Amino acid sequence: MSLPRIAVDAMGGDEGVRVMVEGAALARRRHEKFNFLLMGDRAQIERALESHPGLAGAAEIRHCDRTIEGEDKPSQALRRAKGTSMGEAVAAVKRGEAGAAVSAGNTGALMAISKVALRTLPGIDRPALAALLPTLEEQDVIMLDLGANTECDARNLVQFAIMGAAYSRIVTGRERPRVRLLNIGTEAIKGTDEVQEAAQHLRDASTLAIDFDGFVEADKINRGDVDVVVTDGFSGNIALKAIEGSARFVTDLLKSAFASSFRSKVGFLVSRPATELLRHHLDPDNHNGAVFLGLNGVVVKSHGSATANGVANAVAVAARLLEEDLTARIRQDLAELGDHLMTNGSANNNKIESDAK
Incomplete structure (x- = not known):
């Protein structure tokens, strides 16, 4: 059985066509049910497909x-979206020609266009x-928002939760995901008015199939005892980059330490299976594929620097969703919550704040 086609922005990402096509080909080799619409320069895509004959029969090219350039602001991208690889x-997805879109291009532009x-x-x-x-446990943790909305009110945070x-139930299989709000402390009195109000709404929403028990601090995000971490895009983007930077720091420090002396090099050979496991666990390609939740369609953002393996993983995320x-799962949960929170939005609810890069 084949899935709906996945539209790939073949021109996005740091290396463009070569990596995006190679990633789609790798995804196709792993799962033959995948079919693609490859959006971009036809000549470049056809040249890249010469190295991947297995993908050629499962892909249609749209010239x-x-x-969309990396430096384009969201407002600029919106004005010129038609006819671009990202916009198309x-x-x-909007026309029903594809079930999902995957791009490694400008994050803010992709959010605004979507x-x-x-x-x-x-x-x-x-x-x-x-x-x-990644976490210390077998299951990953979901964190949102990671930069799409720099300012959020309590209602936005509840919707993010x-x-x-809903996403966590797919990933973990847990019927009642453990949801926490990111905060500067776990005490009930800590946090901004928006965080406090969102926490109260989530405590009161007894019909929701979630396990909400207050707050989590940033140093506990990766411990494995929470399934969903909810925050505004400003704090989330900072937390994400701090986590990624710490991971790179640890791996670089280990490389430096193992290269410092002959004894250290021998120690590296002995401990190599463990260090390889660590490297694999921290490799961002293995967790690639951020999702724009809340849209009438599936859009997945790949890291701009992702390898072919990372792109293939982003495609797999889109397919699983x-x-x-x-x-449908999100719609059902919104219906469970009822109308008491969802009918009176703030004046800023229609503002597009896609500033992440």
């Missing part, structure tokens, strides 16, 4: 003359960027 990938083209689900004011992060929990019908 696009233009691309999202438009294919929100305007696909619109948000009823009851969702703003889409949020969610990603999987609902969307993150299609198989599990994430949007």
Whole structure:
């Protein structure tokens, strides 16, 4: 059985066509059910496909003359989206020609284009960027928002919690995901007014299938005792980059230490299986594929620097969300929450704040 086609922005990312096509080919080798729409310069895509004959028969090329650049602001990207590889990938989802779109391009531009083209689900004011992060346990943790909305009110945070929990059920299989709000402390009195109000709404929402028990501090995100971490995009983006930077620091420190002397090099050979496991666990390619939750369609953002393996993993994320019908799960949870929170939004709810890069 084949999945709906996945539209790939073949021009996005740091290395563009070569890596995006190679990633799609790798995803196809892993799962023959994948089929693709490859958006971008036809000549470049055809040249890249020469090295991947197995993908050629499962992919249709849609020529696009233009691309969204990394330095384009969201407002600029919106004005010139039509005819670009990114804009046409999202438009294919809107037209029903593809079930999902995957891009490694400009994050803010992708969010703005996706929100305007696909619109948000009823009851969702703003889409949020969610990603999987490694933990000490077998299951990853989902964190959102990671930069799409720099300022959020309590209602936005509650909606993010609902969307993150729906995503977590797909990833973890846990019927009642453990949801926490990111805060500067776990005490009930800590946090901004928005965080405090969101916490109270989540405590009161007894019909929701979530396990909400207050707050989590940033140093506990990766411990493995929480499934969903909810925050505004400003704090989330800072926390994400701090985590990624710490991971690089640890791996670079280990490399330096093992190269410092002959004895250290011998120690490296002895401990290599453990260090390779650590490297694999911290490799961002193995957790690649951030999702714009809350849209009428599936859009997945790949790291701009992702390898072919990372792109293949982003494609796999998109496919899994299609198989599990994430949007239907979010709609159901919103219905469970009822109208008391969702009917009176703030004046800023329609503002597009896609500033992440």
